[in-house]
Amino acid sequence: xxxxxxxxxxxxxxxxxxxxxxxxxxxxxxxxxxxxxxxxxxxxxxxxxxxxxxxxxxxxxxxxxxxxxxxxxxxxxxxxxxxxxxxxxxxxxxxxxxxxxxxxxxxxxxxxxxxxxxxxxxxxxxxxxxxxxxxxxxxxxxxxxxxxxxxxxxxxxxxxxxxxxxxxxxxxxxxxxxxxxxxxxxxxxxxxxxxxxxxxxxxxxxxxxxxxxxxxxxxxxxxxxxxxxxxxxxxxxxxxxxxxxxxx
Ligand SMILES: O=C(O)c1ccccc1NCC(=O)[C@H](O)[C@H](O)COP(=O)(O)O
Numbered sequence: 001x002x003x004x005x006x007x008x009x010x011x012x013x014x015x016x017x018x019x020x021x022x023x024x025x026x027x028x029x030x031x032x033x034x035x036x037x038x039x040x041x042x043x044x045x046x047x048x049x050x051x052x053x054x055x056x057x058x059x060x061x062x063x064x065x066x067x068x069x070x071x072x073x074x075x076x077x078x079x080x081x082x083x084x085x086x087x088x089x090x091x092x093x094x095x096x097x098x099x100x101x102x103x104x105x106x107x108x109x110x111x112x113x114x115x116x117x118x119x120x121x122x123x124x125x126x127x128x129x130x131x132x133x134x135x136x137x138x139x140x141x142x143x144x145x146x147x148x149x150x151x152x153x154x155x156x157x158x159x160x161x162x163x164x165x166x167x168x169x170x171x172x173x174x175x176x177x178x179x180x181x182x183x184x185x186x187x188x189x190x191x192x193x194x195x196x197x198x199x200x201x202x203x204x205x206x207x208x209x210x211x212x213x214x215x216x217x218x219x220x221x222x223x224x225x226x227x228x229x230x231x232x233x234x235x236x237x238x239x240x241x242x243x244x245x246x247x248x
Pocket of ligand 1: 042170
């Protein structure tokens, strides 16, 4: 019998019904909505409510926030009813734990990776976050802390052994995703600008191409099953303790 495929793929920064439908139809496991006003992908609460209703039960719904306070998180929870929060700011491990405890939702913490030293920071978050999202650091002077279409040296993750599932992120696109899957064998992938035709404008054909290329690489044996996963909608269990060239 063929092994079930398990690579989790998240399309982030969706803001229209059409591109959300393209993502769901092409088999995205997670769909992300950005709540960060300076972003071209920012969604208001009314739009979020509509998109949430469209996606519910078809993929995990992820609400991306940046150093949001509790009142903002509560308002997002009300409007979107996400399955998970993605924290993409400077949230400390204590803040991650507090959000998780207060809102009863799984939390994915995004961390920027540029050097081997950055990997040391992962340990502090492994015990408090349900998942980690390993992203490129923003370029100097960037307005956005993520969604910048830049890669980092994927080789830094060779041999990485985390207690929590992680998503590889940063500068992925339909052209380079198979190489990333073959090299890193990540449990999950996250993409935003690589499936756009312009800032904040998702392209259904690139979304489909991304999912197709990632799944094909996975089928060749390039991905591994997530560990310690939290199912969609489930109350979280306490965790144990500017596009660049593809890295070689
Ligand atoms: O996408 C945004 O606009 C954004 C704004 C503020 C914080 C994070 C943001 N995106 C983070 C993501 O989850 C992206 O998918 C991730 O950084 C990868 O982005 P990309 O390199 O564009 O694929």
